Amino acid sequence: QSVLTQPPSASGTPGQWLYISCSGGASNIGTNYVYWYQHLPGAAPKLLIFKNDQRPPGVPDRFSGFKSGTSASLNIGGLRSEDEADYYCASWDGRLSAVVFGGGTKVAV
Amino acid sequence: QVYLVESGGGVVQPGGSLRLTCVASGFSFSDSGIHWVRQAPGRGLEWVSFIRFDGNKKYYGDSVKGRFTISRDNSKNTVFLQMNTLKSADAGVYFCAKDPGGTNPPESWGRGTLVAVSS
Numbered sequence: 239q240s241v242l243t244q245p246p247s248a249s250g251t252p253g254q255w256l257y258i259s260c261s262g263g264a265s266n267i268g269t270n271y272v273y274w275y276q277h278l279p280g281a282a283p284k285l286l287i288f289k290n291d292q293r294p295p296g297v298p299d300r301f302s303g304f305k306s307g308t309s310a311s312l313n314i315g316g317l318r319s320e321d322e323a324d325y326y327c328a329s330w331d332g333r334l335s336a337v338v339f340g341g342g343t344k345v346a347v
Numbered sequence: 348q349v350y351l352v353e354s355g356g357g358v359v360q361p362g363g364s365l366r367l368t369c370v371a372s373g374f375s376f377s378d379s380g381i382h383w384v385r386q387a388p389g390r391g392l393e394w395v396s397f398i399r400f401d402g403n404k405k406y407y408g409d410s411v412k413g414r415f416t417i418s419r420d421n422s423k424n425t426v427f428l429q430m431n432t433l434k435s436a437d438a439g440v441y442f443c444a445k446d447p448g449g450t451n452p453p454e455s456w457g458r459g460t461l462v463a464v465s466s
Contacts, residue, residue, distance in 0.1 A: 271451055282459065
């Protein structure tokens with residue numbers, strides 16, 4: 239059971255928008271930043287969003303992050319076949335003194 | 348370019364020990380915290396441990412507290428994860444990852460090293 243809650247799967251057709259939710263609590267998302275990762279099998283996880291809504295260099299602006307209260311979301315616009323991957327949200331939890339992850343969302347295009 | 352390379356994985360019997368190594372380059376290692384994160388087969392990412400840049404602050408996930416020890420050697424740009432009393436639930440790919448600063452999830456990741464626990 240993950241501390242952060244994500245839907246296990248999501249799907250869309252090419253060109254569509256996709257929205258992945260991440261729900262937490264006061265001790266994690268409510269008071270700390272949210273990070274999002276894309277993970278392909280056999281590869282290193284890739285940082286997509288840091289500090290709730292910031293994109294690292296090289297990440298397309300099709301990917302955007304949003305946080306409100308104790309929830310966050312990753313939005314993928316103009317869905318492409320190469321976006322098929324697992325997506326994870328993460329945050330620091332001040333009560334646990336630990337990084338907590340969502341269970342991951344498998345995206346199918 | 349940030350590089351993190353993990354090694355030391357392998358097959359170990361239940362109750363056994365293993366030491367993982369993470370060698371870093373491409374950034375100021377002695378100013379950076381390092382995380383270990385793992386992924387069991389068919390499961391999601393699970394945070395394991397964190398060590399502060401100077402080695403004076405360490406955090407552990409509940410599932411490994413008392414069994415795993417994180418340490419670092421800044422003269423060699425290396426972080427270690429000593430894993431004792433290994434269980435089948437500890438099997439998976441172990442990633443080391445660079446901390447972005449502050450108490451935050453990691454930013455750059457290595458490709459991982461595989462740990463199998465089997466008799």
